[in-house]
Amino acid sequence: MMLATMPFLSEHPDAPGWKFTITEVSNNVYRIDGRNASARSISRTSHLVDELMRDCIQDALEVSRQPPDKSTLAPKAVARPTCSKSGGSNMPPS
Helix, strand or coil, X not given: CCCCEEECCCCECXXXXXXXXXXXXXXXXXXXXXXXXXXXXXXXXXXXXHHHHHHHHHHHHHHHHCCXXXXXXXXXXXXXXXXXXXXXXXXXXX
């Protein structure tokens, strides 16, 4: 049995910013994976494709409403003073 993957080449109109891939993981059993530009993702598996897509869109919209997880954000750059070889600071006088 050959498993099929059918990617949507554009965003789904009901879930702006999300792209979905449908994969037949077993005979008449499908998995939909969704991902947005912020690298957030959702996934569900079922044999009822229409309900599966509806549920994935609902999940995607719910994930989009949640604030980003701060642990996945890149740390901000912090300016640190540098020292010269003589041990003095390169910082301007106060």
